Amino acid sequence: MIKVGIIGSTGYAGQELVRLLLGHKYAEIVWYGSRSYIDKKYADVFGNMFKLVDSKCMDDNMEELAQAVDVIFTATPQGLCASLVSDDILNKVKIIDLSADFRIKDVAVYEKWYGITHKSPQFIPEAVYGLCEINREDIKGARLVANPGCYTTCSILSAYPLMKEGLIDPQSLIIDAKSGTSGAGRGAKLDNLYCEVNENIKAYGVGTHRHTPEIEEQLGYAAGEPVVISFTPHLVPMNRGILVTAYASLKKDVSWPQIRSAYEKYYGNEKFIRLLDENVCPQTRWVEGSNYVDINFKVDPRTHRVIIMGAIDNLVKGAAGQAVQNMNLMFGLAEDEGLDLVPLFP
Ligand SMILES: NC(=O)C1=CN([C@@H]2O[C@H](COP(=O)(O)OP(=O)(O)OC[C@H]3O[C@@H](n4cnc5c(N)ncnc54)[C@H](OP(=O)(O)O)[C@@H]3O)[C@@H](O)[C@H]2O)C=CC1
Numbered sequence: 175m176i177k178v179g180i181i182g183s184t185g186y187a188g189q190e191l192v193r194l195l196l197g198h199k200y201a202e203i204v205w206y207g208s209r210s211y212i213d214k215k216y217a218d219v220f221g222n223m224f225k226l227v228d229s230k231c232m233d234d235n236m237e238e239l240a241q242a243v244d245v246i247f248t249a250t251p252q253g254l255c256a257s258l259v260s261d262d263i264l265n266k267v268k269i270i271d272l273s274a275d276f277r278i279k280d281v282a283v284y285e286k287w288y289g290i291t292h293k294s295p296q297f298i299p300e301a302v303y304g305l306c307e308i309n310r311e312d313i314k315g316a317r318l319v320a321n322p323g324c325y326t327t328c329s330i331l332s333a334y335p336l337m338k339e340g341l342i343d344p345q346s347l348i349i350d351a352k353s354g355t356s357g358a359g360r361g362a363k364l365d366n367l368y369c370e371v372n373e374n375i376k377a378y379g380v381g382t383h384r385h386t387p388e389i390e391e392q393l394g395y396a397a398g399e400p401v402v403i404s405f406t407p408h409l410v411p412m413n414r415g416i417l418v419t420a421y422a423s424l425k426k427d428v429s430w431p432q433i434r435s436a437y438e439k440y441y442g443n444e445k446f447i448r449l450l451d452e453n454v455c456p457q458t459r460w461v462e463g464s465n466y467v468d469i470n471f472k473v474d475p476r477t478h479r480v481i482i483m484g485a486i487d488n489l490v491k492g493a494a495g496q497a498v499q500n501m502n503l504m505f506g507l508a509e510d511e512g513l514d515l516v517p518l519f520p
């Protein structure tokens with residue numbers, strides 16, 4: 175059995191990790207980390223865990239935790255994982271960080287977009303960006319995985335084959351993304367109150383959202399040149415889900431089947447990427463509760479652009495599901511262990 179510790183088990187991403195790992199054949203959660211609920215029963219914090227989890231929430235003592243477990247998930251605010259990690263810890267235990275601390279290779283870019291000083295930049299070079307479908311082989315040997323962000327997972331996977339195959343002008347990409355409110359975390363914030371979110375939709379972080387450099391970096395690797403994008407997130411009144419609609423100029427005249435072949439080349443054998451049939455647009459409810467990424471596109475000959483669409487569940491493929499997929503790769507398990515999740519509907 176893989177012994178698991180979760181720092182931040184009482185947040186939305188942490189709670190989703192617990193839900194998924196309870197159904198994992200080879201993993202056992204032995205440490206339910208928390209800051210605010212120490213010594214409180216986990217099932218008293220999350221009533222859905224009644225009779226499923228008997229443990230109490232525990233203090234986040236990294237040294238003790240590293241002795242007790244094989245893998246630590248950090249589902250905590252930006253900066254925390256970087257402040258806890260050390261060579262000694264990494265020699266004892268694998269870390270999968272759900273925050274952005276190790277996602278961006280250029281520490282100056284991280285510090286600029288996140289507005290914080292990185293506490294352990296020496297570990298950035300070895301951290302593997304945990305987008306499983308793209309970095310599978312590197313993830314297998316990693317001791318520190320940077321689990322991608324939710325908007326970024328959906329955006330990068332949706333556009334990747336077209337960047338890789340040079341079908342679009344890399345500098346022309348415009349990404350319009352929408353997220354459910356769980357993407358903002360469980361902490362009380364005025365902007366996330368029911369009356370602020372319900373019956374409303376708004377853009378935020380326009381031109382400044384911190385997922386922009388993460389998407390640019392990864393798509394830049396795919397394009398083989400630095401990529402600059404426009405990225406606009408929106409908050410929508412639903413619990414879960416990310417929907418990406420992206421626009422890019424085509425480099426040449428291509429048909430739907432030609433673009434489809436490019437997607438099949440990269441994703442034809444990917445269990446968690448579902449390429450939808452022509453004219454079917456992804457919907458968040460078709461992936462809710464599952465680790466799937468649904469992708470489709472439309473060629474628009476009038477504007478000479480391709481319109482790319484992707485949908486994920488932000489808490490599953492956008493966070494906890496991808497983190498479990500990474501754990502499976504790091505421990506040599508079947509990549510889909512614990513992730514055979516049928517989407518909820520309605
Ligand atoms: N929500 C989402 O859709 C996604 C989130 N992420 C990332 O995952 C991470 C967690 O996000 P999310 O679950 O939404 O956030 P939440 O606000 O819901 O949860 C934060 C968690 O971190 C704990 N925590 C906060 N501060 C500290 C601290 N100083 N020391 C120890 N623990 C602390 C909280 O503990 P307590 O409750 O006990 O106070 C809580 O368990 C973030 O980095 C986020 O960016 C990534 C992809 C998607």
Ligand SMILES: CC(=O)N[C@@H](CCC(=O)OP(=O)(O)O)C(=O)O
Pocket residue numbers: 272273274322323324325353354355356357358359385407409
């Ligand atoms: C709706 C909402 O607020 N979403 C969050 C993104 C959550 C996420 O993926 O965050 P990290 O990359 O920081 O891990 C946001 O826009 O900040």
